[in-house]
Amino acid sequence: MHEYSIASELVKALLEQLEPHPGRITHVFVQKGELRILSDPALRTAFELLARGTRLEGADLVIELVPARIACPACGYEGPADHADDEVFHYAIPVLSCPTCDSAVKVLSGRELCVDRVTVETDDDEH
Amino acid sequence: MHDVRLHGEEVLKRQLELAEENRKRFSAAGVRAISLMGAIGSGKTSIVERLIARLKPLHVRIGTIAADSAGDDDHRRFVAAGAESVNLNTQDDCHLDAHRVNHAVEHLPIDDLDVLFIENVGNLICPADFPLGAAKEVVVISVTEGDDMVRKHPKIFAQTDIVVINKIDLADAVGVDVRRIAEDYASINPHGVCLMTDARHDVGMDEVARALGIECTSIPSQAS
Numbered sequence: 001m002h003e004y005s006i007a008s009e010l011v012k013a014l015l016e017q018l019e020p021h022p023g024r025i026t027h028v029f030v031q032k033g034e035l036r037i038l039s040d041p042a043l044r045t046a047f048e049l050l051a052r053g054t055r056l057e058g059a060d061l062v063i064e065l066v067p068a069r070i071a072c073p074a075c076g077y078e079g080p081a082d083h084a085d086d087e088v089f090h091y092a093i094p095v096l097s098c099p100t101c102d103s104a105v106k107v108l109s110g111r112e113l114c115v116d117r118v119t120v121e122t123d124d125d126e127h
Numbered sequence: 128m129h130d131v132r133l134h135g136e137e138v139l140k141r142q143l144e145l146a147e148e149n150r151k152r153f154s155a156a157g158v159r160a161i162s163l164m165g166a167i168g169s170g171k172t173s174i175v176e177r178l179i180a181r182l183k184p185l186h187v188r189i190g191t192i193a194a195d196s197a198g199d200d201d202h203r204r205f206v207a208a209g210a211e212s213v214n215l216n217t218q219d220d221c222h223l224d225a226h227r228v229n230h231a232v233e234h235l236p237i238d239d240l241d242v243l244f245i246e247n248v249g250n251l252i253c254p255a256d257f258p259l260g261a262a263k264e265v266v267v268i269s270v271t272e273g274d275d276m277v278r279k280h281p282k283i284f285a286q287t288d289i290v291v292i293n294k295i296d297l298a299d300a301v302g303v304d305v306r307r308i309a310e311d312y313a314s315i316n317p318h319g320v321c322l323m324t325d326a327r328h329d330v331g332m333d334e335v336a337r338a339l340g341i342e343c344t345s346i347p348s349q350a351s
Contacts, residue, residue, distance in 0.1 A: 002221055002252075002253035002254075002256055002257070005200060005220075005222075005224070006138060006139065009139055009142075010136050010138045011337070013136065013138060013140075014133075017133050017148050018131070018133075021131050026128065030138070035282070035285075036256065037252060037255045037256055037282050037283060038256060050192045054143045066210065081338060082287075084281070084314060084315045089286075093281045093282055093285045093315050094286060095286065095315055095316070095317070096285060096286065096316065096318070097316075097317045102317065104318040112137055112315060113137065113138045113139065114135045114136060114137055114138065115134070115135065115136065116132070116133065116135060117130045117131060117133060117145050118128075118133065119128060119129070119130050119131075119132070120128070120129055121128050121129050122129075127167070
């Protein structure tokens with residue numbers, strides 16, 4: 001249950017970045033790399049609790065999954081990873097190996113968790 | 128109603144910066160930092176003890192950070208084995224983070240060390256999101272956790288370069304097929320290194336030391 005540590009950083013970062021933007025926050029969109037090991041429901045619950053009493057209270061946390069990108073030093077491939085999605089694992093696991101030449105690869109992205117945008121409702125919206 | 132686009136900064140930016148700071152600190156001090164993760168009872172501490180025992184006679188100077196939610200049992204074992212150790216109680220927190228490691232290092236004679244073992248809290252999921260700044264990361268699993276261990280945590284093993292399967296001497300007793308664990312791991316991480324150990328009886332430890340790169344980087348050639 002490390003989602004509370006992350007939600008706490010998220011709330012802190014949002015409040016800081018949203019200072020110049022008045023209004024009520026209705027939605028927070030974050031992008032989660034597919035390599036990140038983080039539970040969406042746990043993160044949403046943690047966010048909901050930690051947002052209480054702040055401007056973010058009641059905002060919906062929308063978590064968008066972003067595919068990983070890898071680079072192969074052997075053949076120069078750059079792009080998404082193949083996935084192991086056979087019956088054994090029940091969900092798609094990105095495999096860190098080159099889809100064209102099977103060499104070991106470098107991870108370019110896919111481990112991030114970034115705030116992308118928020119939806120703000122201001123008094124002007126009602127007129 | 129309108130959308131406000133934000134910096135797109137990593138939520139754990141501060142942690143990543145601190146991990147990078149740790150990495151630079153270790154590198155400047157000439158210390159090879161190794162992070163160990165794995166469930167409670169997988170054998171992380173025993174493996175470090177065995178490595179210390181092998182490195183000590185070669186005059187390799189060893190530091191340890193023993194993280195547990197409470198108590199100092201692992202810390203005392205490391206001290207008894209001859210390491211400079213720091214006990215780090217996370218007080219119910221499920222993982223170490225770069226910030227805590229950063230402070231723990233202040234209590235170690237880091238410039239006098241060659242190798243630093245950072246033993247994470249016994250937990251397999253939470254520590255994965257918190258890089259510490261180590262040069263190598265290893266996940267330890269015990270055969271007693273079952274031969275479906277990799278299938279139950281595929282995402283972690285898909286990103287782990289070195290896996291140590293420990294307590295192989297107990298495989299028969301608990302009815303576990305060690306090959307199945309190794310095959311599952313190879314199927315999702317074709318370039319990963321999978322090692323088998325029985326740390327209690329000092330089996331397979333040379334291979335672990337080699338995979339962690341401690342022999343080649345840290346054993347002074349003049350030591351005898």
